[in-house]
Amino acid sequence: MKTLIYMSILTSLAFTQVHAQDTLNPESFANSYFETWNKTQSPTATINDLENFLALLTDDVALIHPPYDMTDTREPNGKAIIRKGMTRWLGANTSYTAKLIEITYGYETIVIKYQAEMTYEDETTGEEKRIVRNNLEVLELDEGKVAIIRKYGKY
Numbered sequence: 654m655k656t657l658i659y660m661s662i663l664t665s666l667a668f669t670q671v672h673a674q675d676t677l678n679p680e681s682f683a684n685s686y687f688e689t690w691n692k693t694q695s696p697t698a699t700i701n702d703l704e705n706f707l708a709l710l711t712d713d714v715a716l717i718h719p720p721y722d723m724t725d726t727r728e729p730n731g732k733a734i735i736r737k738g739m740t741r742w743l744g745a746n747t748s749y750t751a752k753l754i755e756i757t758y759g760y761e762t763i764v765i766k767y768q769a770e771m772t773y774e775d776e777t778t779g780e781e782k783r784i785v786r787n788n789l790e791v792l793e794l795d796e797g798k799v800a801i802i803r804k805y806g807k808y
């Protein structure tokens with residue numbers, strides 16, 4: 654009897670997990686990711702904005718951002734590494750806008766194409782610099798969260 658109850662619970666949990674993945678709306682998730690990311694780039698970005706973004710990621714998330722980050726190995730402390738890196742730049746932009754161009758998706762993958770424009774003060778020279786960049790982000794999902802981020806941008 655215990656075995657039957659145990660099997661029933663496992664089957665229910667497995668169904669719930671599969672059902673949760675099946676009901677993920679990729680378009681909605683992509684828009685949420687895009688909006689949450691943009692808040693972290695705002696001149697008024699807060700730790701709360703950063704934590705909201707990080708909540709979309711797995712703990713072992715990998716970030717590939719050529720030419721800076723080139724490995725797609727998921728590390729147990731991937732989210733902590735991203736938190737540390739992003740905290741350093743939080744609120745560093747003096748202006749930031751982004752325009753969503755396109756969302757494409759497939760199995761456990763979402764691609765977001767957007768254009769971002771930002772200004773910031775150069776740490777060394779003190780000069781204000783402006784960047785306009787076309788970006789392509791490929792998000793690989795695992796259980797409804799981002800497990801791998803591939804950021805491609807052309808300045």
